[in-house]
Amino acid sequence: MRYSTLLVLTLGSLAAAAPRDCAQKLKEQVSPPRGWTKVKPASAEHNINLRIGLPQANFAQLEKHLYEISDPFNERYGDHLSKEEVEALIAPHDESIQLVEEWLASHGISADDLTRSPAKDWVTIKVPVSLAEKMLDTEYHVWLHDESGDTMVRTTSYSLPEHLHEHIEVVQPTTMFGRFKGMKATYHYADTERPSVDLSQPWIPIPSAYNGEVNASCNASITPTCLKELYNGVGYTPSATNANKIGITAYLGQYANFEDFHNFTAMFVPDAASSSFEVVYIDGGQNNQTLSAAGLEADLDTQYAFGLTYPTPGTFYTTGGMPPYIPDDDTPTDTNEPYANWLDYILSDPSPPQTISTSYGDNEQTVPESYAKRVCEDLAQLGARGVSLLFASGDFGVGDGDANPETQTCYTNNGLNETKFIPGFPASCPYVTSVGATWYIPEETYFISGGGFSNYFSRPDYQAVAVPEYLSKLAPGTYEGLYNPYGRGIPDVSAQGQWFWVYYAGQLGQIGGTSAATPTFSGFVSLLNDARLAKKLPPLGFLNPLIYAAGAFAPKAFNDIVGGSNPGCGTEGFNATIGWDPVTGFGTPNFYNLKDIVLGDMDLLIGGLSL
Template identity: 35%
Template sequence: MLALAFGTLLLISSVLADPSISPSVQHEKRFHLPPGWAHVRRHELNSVLPLRFGLAQSNIHKLESFLNDVSHPESPNYGNHWSPAKVAETFAPSGESIRVVKDWLVGSGIDPGRLRLSPTKNWIKVNATVEEAERLLQTEYNVYSHDDTGTEHIACDAYHLPAHVSPHVELVTPSIHFDARLHKRGPAFSGPRERIGEPGVGLGPKFTGKISTLLTELENCDKQITPACLRALYGVLYTPLAANKNSYGIVEYTPQAFLQSDLDMFNKNFSKSLVGKSPKLVAIDGAVVQTNQTGFDFNGESNLDLQYGMNLVTSKQEVTLYQVGDLPQGASFNNLLDALDGSFCSFEGGDDPLNDGIYPDPLDGGFKGNPDCGIVKPANVISTSYGYNEPDLSPAYTARQCAEYAKLGLMGVTVLYSSGDNGVAGNGGLCQNPDGSQSRNGKIFNPGFPGGCPFITSVGATQVNPGAKVTDPEGACEQVIFSGGGWSNYFAIPEYQKTAVGRYLKDFPPPYPPSIWNSTGVSRAFPDLSANGANYVIAVAGEFGLVFGTSASSPVVGAILTLINDARLAIGKKPIGFINPTIYSPSFADGFHDIVMGGNRGCGTPGFNSTPGWDPVTGLGTPNFPKLLAKWLLLP
């Protein structure tokens, strides 16, 4: 079953016989302003908008079945991943879609010489005045301002398309979509901090304080998590054998950056063979690893990801750092995806200039080159610790991006995202209100994105319970942060998840009215699995401290899966790719440490509970590396 968001794009079920009398239908509507935005004024009618029409992709209704065909362990095509060329060819919009949209625009008075089709044929672009755009889309454009940053944004409340055109268009930008620049998942920070402005504003690392003594013995893992604790927890004893064939990528968004001095300080204590070693930098859209602004707000996330990601895969395996966005403007997930997949991007029409970083950057000190498009072969495993609240973005915007994660899965890439640090609440502790708005006193559970996309692997957080041994069962993280989890309001439940989630809803029905959570049983549930996210020792600004967050869990899982890829590559097999159909399959049922303690409170409730089997707090549980390694080595 495809994501519900894809279905929202098909707003009519038939095409009228005579397009010339085709009535208009509402294509997308926004019911409330995102938090922090306020209406300022009507937009000037003679101003120019870069209108972009995202064309409906061919075969998108077959996306899940295509992905399952190469990802399910019982499929005869398991591991037969697609080439980028096959992906581009399979999902390119049809000639009919291109013709219908062009004919409508020309028939509406737009000179054909003004229309540009992107090289990938995914977008039609026209620079139109606001007056023209409002006439075409039967809408009204307004200017909005952000309370904290003063950033201005252009948007409309809703827009319309002719009924015969609507099925051929996924989304139009700019329209109802608001600022998509990124928010970090963590790591968690409980002390005072200064606000970091856009781009890439984070929720602030949650850091519980500096530590004067490193507790390196395994009996202290309930107080300080170190690489040795993680190896003991998950049985990670492995030396890479095929590192030159393998790859692991960690994503950071400028201005977040690592400090080499902190990396070396960490490694002097935990892995001397890594001292002086840096990640392989892939700078996307003029990105820099900036060192002008330092401290936990700027270095906590990247330091954490790289210190543990690099340590766990050892000095034998190179780690790639995807640093995204220049300093003045920053970037969005789409800018990363552009660089990873040339079929996703287009210099002349791929991204939304009001949502995504657009290059050349006109701002002072901005990157003046063309946007990076298909510049690097994606790593076998990619971990990201940034995300949005699902209602921050429209169903169409999330659907198009979620489809791209599926395409990466088709190409054999494992994509991991942290599930969030606020339990059933969203970033910033925001919950939804009955009208769809978000606030700290809201009562409705607020899922995250991309965590709710069915084509990524969502990673939650656990903890060594206070006073427990490293050999004792972990619980869900309930110190400083709470593992993000729940049900998407945009995406349908994927086939691979139906049995596990159905069992949870039958055996452990949550005690909440359906008015505050998606209780239908037909939507995507998350997370998929978990790893420790509490009391991590990191070096930052020349000192050691403790951090918490699912942003720690995701790179740890990424490192473990990278080692499994290494073992497969060493015996001539292919990378594991999209793992969800495999990890939910019966043959992998005992491949995880089941977590049965703890919850993920939020929105004024205790949240959900950890239970036997899959649950919306810790997913399937934490990795049992020896068992997972053996199981994946048996697959084709």
């Protein structure tokens, strides 16, 4: 709805007084974020889409269901919940709904002005800054991101009536300064990093690969064929294409170009040369087909995720909301949180893809902990419904986003200028699968691979053995104070992340990063889902309990990556070692070995049987 100053004043004077004590109490406060400069007060007429999160009444029960149906040793394995069952579990109490409605009505906002999530745990309203400041007892300003020039309208604190604190968990956009950037390592192109390729020896012996060898050209030239050879997936043809789907998410004006896709498939996946993919437009998202508008991130993700899984139907989600917001517009609207808009859509979808790959994220500390936990809980809902969610772990080792590991400062956002390792989010959410990166053949640790330990999320049960085992190998005092040894460790797995051929804006070039690794691993997950669905078995859903069981009991399910590290913050970072590590997780996939596991009712895991 649209407010004028007069209308807001009139509504405020006519609205009935709230039925409870309206004394405001501080709800959340953050220190001014590093790298952002406060420019000026926000315009009173600037529109904000406020998202109000109500407590999810029975999330603990949802989480219990999630872990039971994702545990390969549990008799409920694969017994996913329906959309309606999930929504019934996370619906807020009626009292919370009523009190929030009364509070909004006291500010002249009627039920007709609200947008609710299907479970009613989120309420969204469009209000001008002048009204948001009154409701939240705060002041919004325009903030400038010094490095990129992006601008946002945000505040560093907000308050709510004291009686609402237990009925409202979070309100955003307020204190969130995350930018949700793509994870593509465009700066790692140096020819000195390329391996020398001896083409007089046409095959590289790799015991775990298909037929025990990989074409030598793959050592500096990754294609879908190379990945299928390396990860033992040659010869598998999807057959459950009437049931199985794979999705790719895109934000910030990243458009997947069909001409680039067709050129790529014609060269590297000839069987898919005439194929295409569905585009879903969310909240004003676009997919401009002008070649100059093609997005490198979007082209990379679609060409590999859909190329590896052809003829599985692919869906490209393009979500509106891209910086920079222009603070001098007459009627500006701040749309800098596109990920929340995508979540709204996908949670409402009765039949989402069984595998969804996301190559975007940001430093965990840029997302307020309260909001990060609510987003993570939303992701858990998808896992409980049978969706496998995979996220890039990041391209800066243990560092803070500076491309040069030697100059990373890694300061915290708490105002104390402490140096700490910087994990990524949403990769740090315990209900998703985080993907790191390797390179070279035979595979080695790619030093950019984001990894470490969350400062928001505690270690989940599925990591109860693997993570302490890794930490026990560190010398006493190693990086003490730089990381949280009790936090959720990332990544969980990894895949190749450099020298990927990609068609972009009509030209053939190469790219890398965890943006390449994530759609690659996702592609193989989608093939595993296809194998299960073809046998009338449910999809895999939340992957991590299976991954950690396979990593412990069926070591040939993954290709373990040993040696190397992920430097940052003035350190060498963590080292990759035998078993799980916070650089490459359990390693890269062996498709046919994993396929035997997921089609065998997990018998191959029982009793510690190794493939």
